Amino acid sequence: MINNISLWKPRPIAENKILVAAIAIAGVGAAQGILNSFDVFGSKAMTEMLAFLACSRLLPNEPRRKWSPRLCTGLIAIGLLLGAIWVLFIGFPGRHETNFPQLKEIPLKFYALGLVTSCIAAPLFEEKVVRHLLLDGASYYFGKLAATIGVSALFAAVHVDAIVPAFLLSVFLCAGMQFFNLNSAQRSVIHGLVNFSMLHWMIFYPTLRDFLQPTLGSPL
Numbered sequence: 001m002i003n004n005i006s007l008w009k010p011r012p013i014a015e016n017k018i019l020v021a022a023i024a025i026a027g028v029g030a031a032q033g034i035l036n037s038f039d040v041f042g043s044k045a046m047t048e049m050l051a052f053l054a055c056s057r058l059l060p061n062e063p064r065r066k067w068s069p070r071l072c073t074g075l076i077a078i079g080l081l082l083g084a085i086w087v088l089f090i091g092f093p094g095r096h097e098t099n100f101p102q103l104k105e106i107p108l109k110f111y112a113l114g115l116v117t118s119c120i121a122a123p124l125f126e127e128k129v130v131r132h133l134l135l136d137g138a139s140y141y142f143g144k145l146a147a148t149i150g151v152s153a154l155f156a157a158v159h160v161d162a163i164v165p166a167f168l169l170s171v172f173l174c175a176g177m178q179f180f181n182l183n184s185a186q187r188s189v190i191h192g193l194v195n196f197s198m199l200h201w202m203i204f205y206p207t208l209r210d211f212l213q214p215t216l217g218s219p220l
Contacts, residue, residue: 014140064183083197123191
């Protein structure tokens with residue numbers, strides 16, 4: 001009986017996809033709240049990775065392109081390009097309103113945790129739950145366009161400090177699933193590299209500014 005329970009999977013229908021996504025989102029939020037109350041190190045990365053693995057186990061089937069060196073190169077290039085666009089049009093213009101951390105004040109373990117959380121765990125969780133299960137389920141009832149807008153609006157609402165960029169990124173990643181059959185892991189490469197670019201802009205801009213300012217003679 002225990003073996004049968006462990007092998008059980010819900011039917012891959014729209015209702016179940018939406019239900020699993022909702023449970024995953026609520027469960028991660030509740031688990032993070034509990035673990036944070038005990039100051040558990042890495043609670044966000046831990047809970048999101050576990051939720052991703054659980055959702056992948058329950059509802060693994062999704063459109064996917066075959067992995068290849070060409071695809072990997074393309075995903076990396078797109079992720080870095082989108083990250084550079086964010087730095088150029090959002091990060092750099094908003095530099096005077098941004099509270100940059102000092103590189104020397106960031107312990108190595110927190111830097112490593114930031115990489116794991118923002119570049120691996122969060123992209124995997126968000127792509128599987130939001131832009132696979134939730135998007136797929138909503139598309140069945142409302143159509144692809146309305147589902148894309150709704151899911152992207154929800155994603156943007158969670159990212160309150162970057163609502164417009166988050167919405168546009170989500171629309172782009174939804175299109176990657178719907179028109180190019182990119183699966184959650186493949187979209188996570190793009191998503192993770194965008195986060196990688198944003199993270200390192202925040203960390204290294206003060207050093208770059210201090211290095212270039214004497215040469216340029218004007219504030220960056």
